[in-house]
Amino acid sequence: MQKFYITTPLYYVNDKPHIGHAFATVTADIMARWHRLNGEKVFFLTGTDEHGEKNQKAADAKGMTPQQYVDGLADIYKGVWKDLNISYDGFVRTSSPAHEEAASRFVELMNKSGDIYKGEYEGWYCIPDETFFTDLQLVDGRCPDCGREVKKVKEESYFFKLSEYQQRLLDHYASHPQFLSPELRADEIKNRVKAGLKDLSITRAAIKWGVPFPLDKSRTVYVWVEALVGYLSGIGWRSKESEALWPADTHLVGKEINWFHAVVWPAMLMSAGLQIPKRIFAHGWWTVDGKKMSKSVGNVVDPVEMVRKYSADTFRYFLVREKPISEDGDFSEKAMITRINGELVADLGNLVSRTLTLTGRFNGPIAGRPELESHLRLDKITERMDRFDPFGALEEIWSFVRASNKYVNEKAPWKLEGAELSNSLYNLLEACRILSILVSPYMPETSEKLNAQLGVSPGTLKDCRFMEWKGNAVRGEHLFRKIE
RNA sequence: AGCGGGGUAGGGUAGCAUGGAGUGCCCGCCGGGCUCAUAACCCGGAGAUCGGUGGUUCAAAUCCACCUCCCGCUACCA
Numbered sequence: 001m002q003k004f005y006i007t008t009p010l011y012y013v014n015d016k017p018h019i020g021h022a023f024a025t026v027t028a029d030i031m032a033r034w035h036r037l038n039g040e041k042v043f044f045l046t047g048t049d050e051h052g053e054k055n056q057k058a059a060d061a062k063g064m065t066p067q068q069y070v071d072g073l074a075d076i077y078k079g080v081w082k083d084l085n086i087s088y089d090g091f092v093r094t095s096s097p098a099h100e101e102a103a104s105r106f107v108e109l110m111n112k113s114g115d116i117y118k119g120e121y122e123g124w125y126c127i128p129d130e131t132f133f134t135d136l137q138l139v140d141g142r143c144p145d146c147g148r149e150v151k152k153v154k155e156e157s158y159f160f161k162l163s164e165y166q167q168r169l170l171d172h173y174a175s176h177p178q179f180l181s182p183e184l185r186a187d188e189i190k191n192r193v194k195a196g197l198k199d200l201s202i203t204r205a206a207i208k209w210g211v212p213f214p215l216d217k218s219r220t221v222y223v224w225v226e227a228l229v230g231y232l233s234g235i236g237w238r239s240k241e242s243e244a245l246w247p248a249d250t251h252l253v254g255k256e257i258n259w260f261h262a263v264v265w266p267a268m269l270m271s272a273g274l275q276i277p278k279r280i281f282a283h284g285w286w287t288v289d290g291k292k293m294s295k296s297v298g299n300v301v302d303p304v305e306m307v308r309k310y311s312a313d314t315f316r317y318f319l320v321r322e323k324p325i326s327e328d329g330d331f332s333e334k335a336m337i338t339r340i341n342g343e344l345v346a347d348l349g350n351l352v353s354r355t356l357t358l359t360g361r362f363n364g365p366i367a368g369r370p371e372l373e374s375h376l377r378l379d380k381i382t383e384r385m386d387r388f389d390p391f392g393a394l395e396e397i398w399s400f401v402r403a404s405n406k407y408v409n410e411k412a413p414w415k416l417e418g419a420e421l422s423n424s425l426y427n428l429l430e431a432c433r434i435l436s437i438l439v440s441p442y443m444p445e446t447s448e449k450l451n452a453q454l455g456v457s458p459g460t461l462k463d464c465r466f467m468e469w470k471g472n473a474v475r476g477e478h479l480f481r482k483i484e
Numbered sequence: 485a486g487c488g489g490g491g492u493a494g495g496g497u498a499g500c501a502u503g504g505a506g507u508g509c510c511c512g513c514c515g516g517g518c519u520c521a522u523a524a525c526c527c528g529g530a531g532a533u534c535g536g537u538g539g540u541u542c543a544a545a546u547c548c549a550c551c552u553c554c555c556g557c558u559a560c561c562a
Contacts, residue, residue, distance in 0.1 A: 012562045049562060123560070157560085188488045188557060195487080201560050223562055259559060285556090323496090328555080330496095338511065346524050354521035361520085395509080402525095409518070409526040482522055 004035040005245040008046040009253050010092060010230045013073040014054055017080045018293065019286050019319075019331055020254070022303035026316045027283065027325055028252050029086045030390045033441035037461045043245050045234040046081065047092035048074045049227040051220070056209035066209045070095055083307045084316065085444055092234030094211075094227055102233035103211045103226045107202075109272035110160060111215060121157040121201045124150040158213065159199040160225070165267035166197050172266060172276060180262055181281045181388060182326040185255065189262045200225070200264060228265045231277075247275040250388065258282040281388050284328040301331055313443035314340050314480065320442065324391045337483045344480040347401045348435065351408070355428040356453060356475035358413050368423030370466035372431050375403035378464050381438065390442070397438050404431045429454065429473060430466045437464055446479055 008028045011021055025046055032044035050070040059069035074093055081088065092099060110116055173180055173190055180186035203219040204210065210220030231251065235242040253261045261280045269276055288299040306315045318336045321343070323329025359366070377396050384392035411424040432450065437459040440447035451458055455472030 010562090014562085052562070054562090121560070162559090184489060185557095186488095191487055192558075195558095198559075204560085222560065224560080227562065255556070257562070259557080260562080264559080335496095335511090341522095341524095342511070345522060350521055350524050352521095354525075356521095358520050399509090405521095405525055406527095408520070412518080412520085414518095414520050478522060480522085482524090 001039070001041050003041040003043070003245060003249075004032070005043045005045070005235070005248045006032055006035075006250045007044075007231050007234070007248055007252065009251075009257060010047045010049040010094065010227050010234075011077065012049045012052070013070055013077065014058075016073075016076050017303060019288070019301035019303060019306075020293070021077075022080070022084060022306075022315075023286060023319050024252055024254065024283060025081060025086055026084060026319050027390060029084075029088070030316075030320060030441045031250070031252075031385070031388065032089075033087060033444070034385050034390070037437065037441065039460060039462075041244075043089045043235060044087060045090040045092060045231065046086070046088045047090070047230055047234055048077055048094065049223065049230070050074065050093055050095040051207075051210040051226065052223050053207050053209065056207070059209075067095060080304055083304055083312060085312045087444075090234045092230045094230055096233075098236070099230060099233040100211045102237050103221055103229045104214045105237075106229045106232070106268070106272055107214050107221060107225075110268065113271045113273070115161045115164070115271045116158055116202070116215070117161070119157060119159045119199070119201075120154055121159075122152065122154045125153040155205060157201040157205070158203040158215065158219070160202045160268070160271070162200045162264065162267050163197045165270060166193060168270055169193050169197075169263060169267060176276075176278070178279050179266075179276070181279050184326065185258060185282045189258065192259075193263060197263070224260055224264065225268065228260065228268065232274075248277040250279045250281055251277050252281050252283060255282040255284060279388070281325070283325050284323065287328065287330045289332050290330055306336075310336065310340065310483075311445075313446045314344060317344065317442055320390045321394050325389065340480065341482055343398065345478075345482045347398065347405065348439070349478055349480040351401055351405050351428075351435075352432055352450060352453070352479055353475075354408055355425070355432055356473055358408075359425050359429060359473045360475050362421060362425060364418075364422055366422050366426050366429060366469045368419075368426030370427065370430070371423075372404060372407055372427045373466045376400050376431075376434065376464070376466075378461075382461075394442065397435070400431070400438075401435065404428065404435075407431075426469050427466075429469050429471060433459070433471060434464045434466075437461070449476070449479055452476065 006028050008025050011017065028044060028046070032042050035042045048070070050073070055070055056066050059066040062069060070093075078091065107116070170190070170193055173186070173193075180189055200222075202222045202225045203213045203216070204222055205219050207220050210223060211226050213219040213221050231248055232242065232246070235245050251261050258280065266276045286293060286301075288301055291299060293300055303315065314336075318339050321339060322331070322335060377400070381393045381396045384390070384396060407424075407427065413421055413424040413428075416424060433454055433456050436447045436450040436454065436456070440458070447458070453474060453476040455474060456470070
C-alpha cells in the first residue's frame with residue numbers, strides 16, 4: 001500500500017493560533033484526507049514547538065514552570081484543531097521526553113559524522129530585544145526591530161558544518177526538482193545556496209528552557225535544529241512504524257521558514273545518514289482587509305470565531321478557495337460571504353436542493369445513461385492534487401458543479417416524464433453522489449449531510465464514476481445557509 | 485544593496501517556457517430565459533492602448549534591453 005506522510009510546521013506557541021496557522025493546518029488536512037480517499041496509508045503530523053526564551057520568560061511572569069505554561073498553550077492548539085475538524089494522526093510536542101531524546105540522538109549522529117565542532121559565534125546583540133542580528137540585518141547600524149543600539153557579542157558555541165553540504169544540496173535540488181516547491185520559490189533557495197553557506201551555530205549558552213546539548217550539557221540545542229527533529233520524533237523515530245513512514249512526503253511550511261526546511265534540514269539529515277523528504281512546499285501569507293495582519297493593528301483573524309460564526313466547513317472552504325496555496329491573498333469577511341452565498345449556497349447547495357426536490361416527485365425506478373460524466377474531469381482533479389494544489393482542484397470540481405446546474409436547465413426535468421425523467425434524475429443523483437466524495441476532504445461535515453440525504457454510504461476515489469444508482473434519496477435541510 | 489517574484493476590463497486571476505486576431509475563468513454591472521431550486525439556476529452583452537519606452541519579427545501580453553511601481557527572502561528573530 002502506498003503511504004503518505006505529511007506535516008504542518010510545528011507551531012511556535014507564543015500565542016493562540018491565527019488564520020495563518022489555520023490555513024496551513026487546514027490545507028494539510030485536506031491533502032491528508034484526499035490521500036486517504038485514495039486508499040493510501042496516511043500519517044498526518046502537526047504539533048508545537050515549545051522551547052525558547054520567550055516561553056520561559058512568559059512562564060516566569062505568570063509564576064508557572066515553563067512546562068506548565070506550554071502545556072496550556074498546546075491544549076489551546078489542540079482545541080482549535082478540533083473546532084476545525086483537523087484529522088491529524090500525530091501531535092508532537094518538543095518539550096516531550098521522547099522528543100528530547102530524539103533530538104539528542106540526532107545531534108550525536110551528526111557528531112559521529114564529524115560535522116560538529118566548537119567555535120566562537122560573533123554577532124550583534126540587541127539587549128532589550130534579546131536578539132542576535134547579522135551585519136546585513138542591521139538598519140543604519142541599529143536594531144532592525146526597535147532601532148536601538150546593538151552591541152557586538154562573542155559567544156562560545158558549537159557549530160554544524162553546513163558549509164560542507166553546499167554541493168550535495170545543489171545536487172539534490174537538481175536531481176529532485178519537486179523538492180523545492182512551488183517552482184517560484186526554487187530559484188530563491190538555489191541562488192542563496194550557490195552564494196555560499198556559513199556554518200550554523202547550534203547551541204545556546206544563555207537559554208535554559210531547551211534540550212540539553214549532548215556534548216556539553218551546560219548548553220541547550222538551538223531551537224530550530226531541535227524543532228526540525230520533531231518530524232522524526234513525531235512518528236516515533238526508530239520504531240517500525242516510523243521506518244515505514246520516513247522520508248516524509250511533504251513538509252508544508254510558511255515561506256518565511258523555507259530556508260530551514262529546504263537547506264538546513266536536508267543537510268542535517270545527510271549528516272545523520274537519513275533520507276531526505278520528498279517535497280518542501282512553501283505556502284503564502286494572508287493579509288486582512290488589505291493590511292498586514294498584526295496585533296498592533298488589531299486585525300488578527302481568530303479561526304475559532306470564524307468557525308462559530310460561519311461553520312468549520314465554510315471557513316475551511318474559503319481558506320483554500322480564495323487564493324492558490326503558494327500565493328499571498330487577502331482575507332475579508334465580505335469576500336467570504338460572497339463565496340459562501342455564490343459558490344456554496346447558489347452552486348452546490350442549489351444543485352442538491354433542486355435535484356432532491358425533483359427526485360421527490362418521481363416514483364419510478366431511477367436509471368439512465370451517463371450523460372454528465374464527460375464533464376467530470378477526475379484526471380485533472382487528481383493531477384492538481386498531486387501537484388499539491390487543492391485550490392486548482394476545487395476549480396475543476398466546481399466546473400462540474402456548474403455543468404450539472406446547466407444540465408438541469410437544459411433537460412428541464414420538470415417537463416419530462418417516464419424514462420427521460422428517470423434518466424435526467426439518474427445523472428443528477430450520481431453527480432451529487434460523486435461531488436459528495438470530491439468535496440469531503442474540504443468539507444467533511446457537508447459531505448456527511450449530503451450522503452445522508454442521498455441515502456448512500458461514504459465512497460472513495462474509486463467510486464467517482466457514473467455507476468448504477470443505488471441510493472435512497474430524501475430531501476433534507478439545505479446544506480448551507482445563506483448569509484444575508 | 486544582493487537575490488527572487490509580480491504589474492492582463494471595476495476587483496481577482498489564467499495565458500507567457502514552444503510568438504500567430506486580446507483568448508479563458510470567478511466576482512461585480514446591464515439585458516434576456518426558466519420557474520425544479522435558499523430571487524437560487526441558465527443564456528447573452530458592455531467593459532482592457534495586456535505597467536512604460538525602445539528593439540527583434542511578416543506578426544509580441546508572450547522574446548530582448550532599459551525604465552517605473554508593488555511584494556518576498558537575506559540564515560543564529562522559531
